Amino acid sequence: MSECLTFEYQVPGDDFTRAGEASSSVKNKLKMMGVDSGAIRRVAIAMYEGEINMVIHAGGGAIKVMVTDDNIRIILADTGPGIPDVEKAMQLGYSTAPEEVRSLGFGAGMGLPNMKKYSDNMQIDTEVGVGTTVTMDIHL
Amino acid sequence: MTAVRDLIEKNCFELKNRGRADKAVTKVFCCDLLSVAMGKAPEGCAWVTVMGNRNTLAVASLTDVSCVILAEGAALTPEDLACAEKEEITVFYTELPVFEAALAVHSLL
Numbered sequence: 001m002s003e004c005l006t007f008e009y010q011v012p013g014d015d016f017t018r019a020g021e022a023s024s025s026v027k028n029k030l031k032m033m034g035v036d037s038g039a040i041r042r043v044a045i046a047m048y049e050g051e052i053n054m055v056i057h058a059g060g061g062a063i064k065v066m067v068t069d070d071n072i073r074i075i076l077a078d079t080g081p082g083i084p085d086v087e088k089a090m091q092l093g094y095s096t097a098p099e100e101v102r103s104l105g106f107g108a109g110m111g112l113p114n115m116k117k118y119s120d121n122m123q124i125d126t127e128v129g130v131g132t133t134v135t136m137d138i139h140l
Numbered sequence: 141m142t143a144v145r146d147l148i149e150k151n152c153f154e155l156k157n158r159g160r161a162d163k164a165v166t167k168v169f170c171c172d173l174l175s176v177a178m179g180k181a182p183e184g185c186a187w188v189t190v191m192g193n194r195n196t197l198a199v200a201s202l203t204d205v206s207c208v209i210l211a212e213g214a215a216l217t218p219e220d221l222a223c224a225e226k227e228e229i230t231v232f233y234t235e236l237p238v239f240e241a242a243l244a245v246h247s248l249l
Contacts, residue, residue: 020198024227027202037204044202045178105174105191114179 005033005067011051013060016104023048026065033067035140042138043072046118049111050076050134056101057081058132072138074119082128090116142248144207144230147186152244153209153232156216157224163206165249168242174199181205188242190214194223201227209234211241 007029009022027044031037047063054061058080066073083089090112097107116122119136126132145161147153166184171177172191181187181203189196192214200208207230210216215233216224224231234241 017194019195020202023202024198041183041202041204048198048202049178104193104195105172105177106195108173108175110175110179114175117179 007065009063011054011060011063013055016055019052019055020048022063023051039138039140042118046115046136047074049114052106053111054078056097070140072140074136075133077133079131082130082132083126084128086124086126146248147207147245150248153234156233157221157229157231159228159230161230165206168245170238170242178203186245188238190238192216194220197224197227197229200229207232209241211236211238
């Protein structure tokens with residue numbers, strides 16, 4: 001079994017301007033580890049979208065990033081409201097983001113589609129009233 | 141190959157923060173919706189937008205754009221400019237409309 005490096009982050013739910021700090025930190029760490037720059041970009045984009053979703057919809061949450069020789073796994077877990085209709089949420093352009101978020105340039109209904117696009121594998125486990133866990137793999 | 145340094149030296153726009161000037165400018169990209177930019181901004185592009193906030197810088201950093209050009213007089217707060225400095229993102233200001241700002245960069249590529 002290959003060695004696994006794990007990074008963990010708590011994402012505060014009240015500060016939209018700070019969203020991205022965890023993704024930025026992971027990006028820098030992967031860069032120092034000499035991970036392929038294309039893979040780093042995909043991780044950064046997928047993780048940032050997830051981080052933004054957590055702040056907008058779930059009041060924050062926890063992120064775990066696990067790096068092995070051939071894979072980067074990102075697990076985003078929150079105890080927010082859950083997603084009532086995952087299929088709808090995956091549709092490009094479908095959004096439930098509030099107006100103040102839209103005025104900042106987000107909330108165009110592209111978060112989950114972007115996460116799917118930039119990861120090799122994405123799984124959503126969600127329960128209304130309990131929370132959502134999104135697991136993404138980016139192969140190296 | 142055009143680099144951010146060339147944009148600085150040609151004085152096309154007002155330089156507000158000098159980041160990594162050696163970065164190559166691969167393309168010009170115009171977009172104000174950060175969600176779209178997140179998924180579509182090409183690596184190394186010069187990103188022209190009127191959306192000047194902290195999240196613009198986060199997207200710029202995570203998608204590895206070469207520089208951000210805030211058009212139509214859009215501006216960042218001093219705190220956001222400090223963030224651009226920390227993240228080494230080159231930021232320009234211009235009063236030009238988005239299309240004309242993009243055209244000015246395009247003519248140098």
